[in-house]
Amino acid sequence: MTPSDDELLQQMKTGDENAFTTLYRRRQGGVYRFALQMSGSKPIAEDITQEVFLALMRDSRGYDPSRGSLAGYLYGIARNHVMRHLEQDRFHDPIRDEPQASEAGTPHPLVSPEDLLDDLARREKIESVRQAVLALPARYREVVVLCDLHEMSYVEAAGVIGCPVGTIPSRLHRAHNLLIQKLPHGIRPSSASSKMNARCFV
């Protein structure tokens, strides 16, 4: 039977290294992706991931199971670190990592030209969405990242951000409006529908 997060945390408190490793491997991905999607920087995301779990091992007394899940608690710590980073970097021109289009994976050398075009279009779309999210103000960005990219409920997102639940849908609505305005017009119609139309003519 798979131990719950709370059980692993209890074992971790007694010095069980395996429990810590299990808990880390289970939760680091979400924390890392959240930090990455919020900051747009791999090194920052890794630093934040490290800080989150260091904070957990140093002092986990701040976690109250009655107030939410451990995952939400970790997201909350990550969010605080991200906001601190964003605040620090506000006056600096951020140095972007390698072009993130390459992160979607290099195309396989044996794929057909059509697949290659589809893959390029898909990567272009992903990159557009990513950049549009990163361009949002932080208070809207975090709602989009939590609710749309991490598929959290409004209650969970409100717990992470520390705001009333009713704030989440209103911020999300505003964020989506901003994103629709920001996204290039070619991205808006789904590529699937245009492809279907093209096939209809054939």
Place this chain on the structure above:
Amino acid sequence: MNCQAFQSIVHDLASSRPMETPTRLSGLAHAKMCRGCGARLEEEQNLLAGFRAVVANDAKKEAAPRVESELRKAFLRQRNISLQHSMVSSPTLAWHWRRRALAMCALAAALALVAWIWPRTPISRHAEPTGSVVSVPGAVHEDSSRPAVTAVPPVSKGGARLAARSKVSRTRPLSRHNSVAHRARRAVDDSQTVADLSETETATDFLPLLLVDAANEFERGQVVRVELPRSALISFGLPMNEERSREPIKADVLLGEDGLARAVRFIQ
């Protein structure tokens, strides 16, 4: 459903978040009828499709393995520190208690020394600048705000009896032997430590407040000047001027080392 209501649910409608079935059906029907809202719904769906693409693309993104190895090292360091702390804490605690015990012993020795030297040293006078509090040497000065508590005479048969006797003869001293009043007066007279009564003041004898047996244990004390309700005179069997019943009366209370009031004398 109108366009404004549709705008408020378009996100939930596109993302298939849980919502009431009639609301969903109504929203979808409105999107079919209203061109603008239909387009808005399509944009929202496309946006969510973009989000899904990002989620699928990022699904396998994780922190670098070095982060895990560094965290594990940190965890082991933390655990070792905790173990060392728990191992060290016991002797530290023992040493802490040993130091406290030594301090207590030193304090007890100092008190014993003071108690041994005490009767041999002449009693000195420590009059407060106000002259309201006079103490026997070594006694702790009491706050003048306390007497309201300490000076309340306990009602006891012995006290009442002795008080009655003092009423009979204000000028005649109480029994010279085994009386608190005598001891108090002797302590005062022999050492001349009590606050000098001003020329306009007269005082009664010290009237004992406790039973004689208990009072016999009294050796040293402190005289505290207090103000009492004039009705206190009555409880000691002394006459009270009805016309001045509202005025408080001054009194000197003799406190033992244990803080109990042993005797009281009234000042006029």
